[in-house]
Amino acid sequence: MLVAGIDIGSITTEALLFDKEKGIVGYTIMQTGADSKKTAEMALKEVLAYPGKSASDISYIVSTGCGRKRATFAKESVTEITCIAKGVNYLFPDARTIIDIGGQDTKVIRVDKRGRVIEFEMNDKCAAGTGRFVEVMAKALNVELDKIGEISLQHKKELTISSICTVFAESEVISLVSEGEELEDILYGIHKAIADRTLGLINRLGGVEEQVIMAGGVAKNIGVVKALEKALDSSIKIHVEPQIVGALGAAILSLEKAA
């Protein structure tokens, strides 16, 4: 049986095909853009193209992400919190704490051994310390997004960015540049600021229980991961493609619902 999950996030959209026997068949990641409904349809079309399947081969589709209600072809929409928990549980059955930093949200989720949510925290309307924050900083520093993690690991100083508000942090970063601070040190400061903000959410849940898993686009930034590991004094596991975890969870839920 073939099912699909689709995760329509604020920055990226992921579609994933899942076979009951074979597991993950394929996935695709694309920019959400302005028309999330159209993007969702395109993502589904693309993920079906490689194995040469059509929409009629899919038994069930669950949509998730902040644009979950926009995927009109999905049979059901489920929040990314439930889906991420399911997806992580499939990949890491021993996971007990999940830190997901996406385009505009940060979520910390405590899960049980069956991947059920015990408790969670999520940032409010402010997108400080999320993927969008990282994007704005990379742009202000004129560095490619996928390079900033590695660069920050070369830091020599423990530079502090005092503001976590995207707007204020941007001007703070610009003044650090004009003061002659090194790029790697500034990036380190940015990652440390994100880790501190995330720690605030984690503390509201009374700390982490191992294993700790990180998901979402920001998990691809090794600088943030290292900063979080240091702040938590705990090692963090990450799937090779942390952005698809929500779509994977949606697909697993599809499988459960189709049965």
Place this chain on the structure above:
Amino acid sequence: MSNDYTEMWSSLGLNLQAHQGLLGVLSDAYQNIYLSQQGRPEGIKYFDFVISEVHGQRIVEIVKKKMEGKPIIGTFCVYVPEELILAVDGVAVGLCAGADVGTDEAEKYLPRTTCALIKAFMGFKLAGLCPYVESTDLIVGETTCDGKKKAYEILNEVTGKVYVMELPNMKNDESKILWKKEVRKFARKLSEITGIEITLERLKEASSIVNAKRKALQRLSALRSHDPAPISGLDALLINQVSFYDDPVRFTSQVNGLCDELEKRAKAGTGVAPKGTPRVLISGSPMAIPNWKLHAVVEGSGAVVVGEESCVGERNFSTLFDRSFSSVDETIDAIADRYMTINCACFTPNNERLGDIKSMIEKLHAHGLIHYALQFCTPYMVEAYRVRQAINGGRFPFLGIETDYSMEDMGQLKTRIEAFVEMIKEGPHS
């Protein structure tokens, strides 16, 4: 609204154009949130009518009383003894504080980091949008939180009719003595402005009116323990909100009539949502009319709200005052004692509130608790921690929300609440 009230609003000094706009927004919101609900009881129609006339017919009644020389007493808090107001033939009305209006005006006087409720009561007054506040002879404030306390000073500068009761912040004997003095002083104030002496007979009659109202609200609360829930949380919240505006005798009879219907529904197993629907208890800051935001999101996410541990809710009616005394002083002291049983987060310590929440979870068969704090409402924001510890310690489903009256966090709020409902549906974790 069926009649033209322009003349009345104009004579009350309302900003007619802005007021018309507000009524339009309110009516649309009511249509979308309330009238679109499925399976509502028949008896709710009265409350729909009250809302449609909340700035119309009810104000006509109040203005009429005022013309007859009866005092109109505006309040913001469940600690203000309604019995005493009724004992001098007065009308007690809750003042407008539940919508994001007049914010620009309010922020000329108040910091941006003030809770939405305080900003709203200043905003309503300053923008000329609340016919209730304009009708009042006296506005009674109370020292429940720092924000309100300081805002009352400014509100008094603007209106010249604010009277503040000093509510103690502890529940010990010394505090109770202070509060008794405050309640007696308030009684004297009411006698002074009306020329009416508060007699035992008057107190008895007033107490029995207020008591009957509280009993009716208790009955409604108890009926919400049925599964399926015979009434939506939104409708029950509305009734609790209306309890601060409506004529108490008429209100009581309407609530009792509705409860008769709900009893039949409960017996027949009829509800607003299928049996087994996730049941949520909401606890925290008050929700003044038309603040329906949280209930609308929760019930739009496939759950039903079964209770409010709130001043607009259980705290308003959970204790009765039904003993009789032989003297006026004795009665007023006992009334003061009754009000000291309300467990607001402005008290320290406030362990009784934790007990109230636990008992409501049990009685109403709630599956989860959403703690609701208005942003910058420090007492509830801070007490959320102790609530989570008391009911949960990681076991009972708990979600802490901090929000205001704006709609800008709707996306995140919906995600969090839907996820919470999904979590409840999955059942107890292993």
